[in-house]
Every structure is written in C-alpha cells, then in structure tokens.
Amino acid sequence: MVSDPHPFDTLSPQRIVAAVESLGFFLPGEPFALNSYENRVFLLHDDERRRWVVKFYRPGRWSDAQIHEEHALLFELAEADVPVAAPWRDARGESLHHFEGFRLALFPHVPGQAPELENPAHLFALGELIGRVHTVSSRAAFRERPVVAPVAMAARSREQVLAGGWLNRRQRQAYLRISEALEKALARDTWSGDAAIRVHGDCHLGNILGRDEHFALVDFDDCCMAPAVQDLWMMLTAQSEPEWQMQLSELLEGYEQYHDFDRRQLGWIEALRTLRLIRHSAWLVARWEDPAFPRAFPWVASEDYWDQHIRTLEQQRLALESPRWLA
Structure with a gap:
C-alpha cells in the first residue's frame, strides 16, 4: 500500500x-x-x-x-x-x-556568520541585541501564540513518545519513570504568568547572523510568551564555572544596556533546558511522517538513541536538583 x-x-x-x-x-x-x-x-x-x-x-x-x-x-x-x-x-x-x-x-536575506560564544565582545553584542528585542517585545503580549508552560508541555511530549512504538518494554518503563520525575521537578520550578513576555523562543546560533560585533536575529517561527531568560540561556555553553560566569557576565552586561534583567530567572535555566530536551525527541516522533525526518535523523529509529535520551534525562534530573554554578 x-x-x-x-x-x-x-x-x-x-x-x-x-x-x-x-x-x-x-x-x-x-x-x-x-x-x-x-x-x-x-x-x-x-x-x-x-x-x-x-x-x-x-x-x-x-x-x-x-x-x-x-x-x-x-x-x-x-x-x-x-x-x-x-x-x-x-x-x-x-x-x-x-x-x-x-x-x-x-x-x-541576512548575510553573515554565527557569533563565537567564547568571544566576550560577541557575547556583549548578543546581550545588547536581545535586550533591544525585549525592550520592544515587552510592551505588549501575544494573544494567539503559545505560552511556555513547562509541566503541560512536558506531559504532552511524554504522551507523544509513549503513544508510538519507539521504546521497547525496558525503555518504556525507564522513560515513564524519569519523565514523570522531571514533570514533578518542573512543577517546583515553574514561574508565574506575569514573568512572560514576547520572546524569540529559539535563540540558538543558527538564528543569529552577522559580522564582527554586529548581529541580526532571524527566524521568529517559534516566538511565544516566556520569561526573558528563554532568549539567553542557550548562549551559556561553557563547561567550566569560570568560563560560564564570563559568558553570563558579558551577556547580561550587554542586555542591561537596554533592558533590566531579573536575576531570579537564572534559576529557571535548567527547567527550560529540561523542557527543550523532552520536547526535541517528541518533535522528532511527531514529524516522522515527513520524509525529510527519517533521512536527516535516522538514528531516532535505533534503540541506542532512546537509551542515550533516557540517560540524558536522568542527568538532567540531577541538574534540576542542583543547578550548576548558581548557588
């Protein structure tokens, strides 16, 4: 057929x-x-x-x-x-x-290259760019676009994964256990609705282009209502505390040239990272009928992928319990 x-x-x-x-x-x-x-x-x-x-x-x-x-x-x-x-x-x-x-x-068309996140001048410029965006975007609210609600979004993603035939019996039990634990952790770290503003929603390097210290933000396809930190946390990529603190300092110094930032939102970074990890696999599952996805992501159909995904979620549960470098 x-x-x-x-x-x-x-x-x-x-x-x-x-x-x-x-x-x-x-x-x-x-x-x-x-x-x-x-x-x-x-x-x-x-x-x-x-x-x-x-x-x-x-x-x-x-x-x-x-x-x-x-x-x-x-x-x-x-x-x-x-x-x-x-x-x-x-x-x-x-x-x-x-x-x-x-x-x-x-x-x-916006020409240019992605910024270098180990370059302090680039980080400062990125902070300025996002600060300028939020100065404008915070003046009003979306009425039709989604609102980032971690618990509800994680639950919906979990159901998408479990509804398919992707997991063997062992993986299904492990995934069910860890996803439910993460939902409980997310419920503890959630924020009130008044913290949400209009944000780009997907501020990774592929959506920021420019030259020297002059960058533009492209592809607002995932724009939504969320805390301001949603547009900042993906730029904090360092694997050591001194480098992470450098990135954070430059990014926020640039950001606050244009817009105030509530430092309490830094405590929501791991919740947002958790949500992105959960939703990414659910997104791959939901789009599998599009022939572009099996071609681009063939490993999703392997047991190894789901074993690694479950291990990653386990590690993220520990990160939620003890966020890095925020004490």
Missing part, C-alpha cells in the same frame, strides 16, 4: 518559483534549499540581484492569526531599528501569502 505523499513533497523548484513570481517578482535562477525541517525555506535572488529567503509554513502547525502575530512583532522591531528580518509586504500591506494550498512569506 502506497501512503499519501507529504504536502512538502509537492514543493518542486518550479512550484517554488511560481509561488514567488505570483507576488510580482521575476526569478532568473532556481531556489537553493536551506537547512530547515519544521518549514521549508529557500534562498533565491530576483532580477534586480536582491537576495531573498522564502519560507513555506508547515501546513496545520500555525493558524493565520498566529503567523500574523509573528510578523507584527517583526514589524515592531524593524520600526524600532532592531536588526531583524521583517517580511516583505505587497501593495496591500499583506505579508502572509497563499499559493496552491501553501502559505508563504518572503524575507530579505
């Missing part, structure tokens, strides 16, 4: 070009696929030699209202001269476009 094709399988180069040209552009060449799995993202240039990134949104993931909130935040940031890639708007002011069942948006 042949399964139905995934919607993204129909995104041929010809259809991509036709979608962008339906917006009034002329593309002399073919699009180049960029590294993206949740959506489909392509680099292209038009006949005026302008470089663009076109994003085709995953069907069924976000509502139009949620995408419009993403774009509205980007327009607010751009109007405040914060370096982000705000989407292109047509003559009617529309930034979300439709073509043959797909929803797409067109963004100016």
Whole structure:
C-alpha cells in the first residue's frame, strides 16, 4: 500500500518559483534549499540581484492569526531599528501569502556568520541585541501564540513518545519513570504568568547572523510568551564555572544596556533546558511522517538513541536538583 505523499513533497523548484513570481517578482535562477525541517525555506535572488529567503509554513502547525502575530512583532522591531528580518509586504500591506494550498512569506536575506560564544565582545553584542528585542517585545503580549508552560508541555511530549512504538518494554518503563520525575521537578520550578513576555523562543546560533560585533536575529517561527531568560540561556555553553560566569557576565552586561534583567530567572535555566530536551525527541516522533525526518535523523529509529535520551534525562534530573554554578 502506497501512503499519501507529504504536502512538502509537492514543493518542486518550479512550484517554488511560481509561488514567488505570483507576488510580482521575476526569478532568473532556481531556489537553493536551506537547512530547515519544521518549514521549508529557500534562498533565491530576483532580477534586480536582491537576495531573498522564502519560507513555506508547515501546513496545520500555525493558524493565520498566529503567523500574523509573528510578523507584527517583526514589524515592531524593524520600526524600532532592531536588526531583524521583517517580511516583505505587497501593495496591500499583506505579508502572509497563499499559493496552491501553501502559505508563504518572503524575507530579505541576512548575510553573515554565527557569533563565537567564547568571544566576550560577541557575547556583549548578543546581550545588547536581545535586550533591544525585549525592550520592544515587552510592551505588549501575544494573544494567539503559545505560552511556555513547562509541566503541560512536558506531559504532552511524554504522551507523544509513549503513544508510538519507539521504546521497547525496558525503555518504556525507564522513560515513564524519569519523565514523570522531571514533570514533578518542573512543577517546583515553574514561574508565574506575569514573568512572560514576547520572546524569540529559539535563540540558538543558527538564528543569529552577522559580522564582527554586529548581529541580526532571524527566524521568529517559534516566538511565544516566556520569561526573558528563554532568549539567553542557550548562549551559556561553557563547561567550566569560570568560563560560564564570563559568558553570563558579558551577556547580561550587554542586555542591561537596554533592558533590566531579573536575576531570579537564572534559576529557571535548567527547567527550560529540561523542557527543550523532552520536547526535541517528541518533535522528532511527531514529524516522522515527513520524509525529510527519517533521512536527516535516522538514528531516532535505533534503540541506542532512546537509551542515550533516557540517560540524558536522568542527568538532567540531577541538574534540576542542583543547578550548576548558581548557588
């Protein structure tokens, strides 16, 4: 029995070009696929030699209202001269476009490289960038986008993993035990709703580009309501206390040039890290019907992957009980 094709399988180069040209552009060449799995993202240039990134949104993931909130935040940031890639708007002011069942948006290409997290000057500049973002984003709230709620999100991710046939009997028992223990720990470390602001939500190095100490933040696809530290903790990558403290000091010094930071939020870093670890495996499971995922992540189907994942969650339980370097 042949399964139905995934919607993204129909995104041929010809259809991509036709979608962008339906917006009034002329593309002399073919699009180049960029590294993206949740959506489909392509680099292209038009006949005026302008470089663009076109994003085709995953069907069924976000509502139009949620995408419009993403774009509205980007327009607010751009109007405040914060370096982000705000989407292109047509003559009617529309930034979300439709073509043959797909929803797409067109963004100016941001050149550059990822920052170096061992470079103090880069860390200070990153802190400034996120501080500028939060100065604008904290002025209002999302109404449609998700709110980061660790316990509920972890429980939903656990059910996604357990509902599939990914774990053998031994792994299932171990995963059930550790995931339930982590949910209890997350319940102790949760925050009140008034701590949440509009955040980028996925501030890893792949979403920060620039040169020297001038960086821009791209891909707000995961923007949500969460504590400010959500946009900072992934930059704290050091494996020793002196280096970690250096990263933290430079990052917060830059951040507080533009926006105050409540140091109590540092105590939520391990909870956010735990949630990301739990949700990542659930995300892989949930997207497995997309042919791009088995090709990119074949190890997910192995017992070794799940054994390692369970060991990682065990280590994270200890980190939640005794957060590193925060005493």
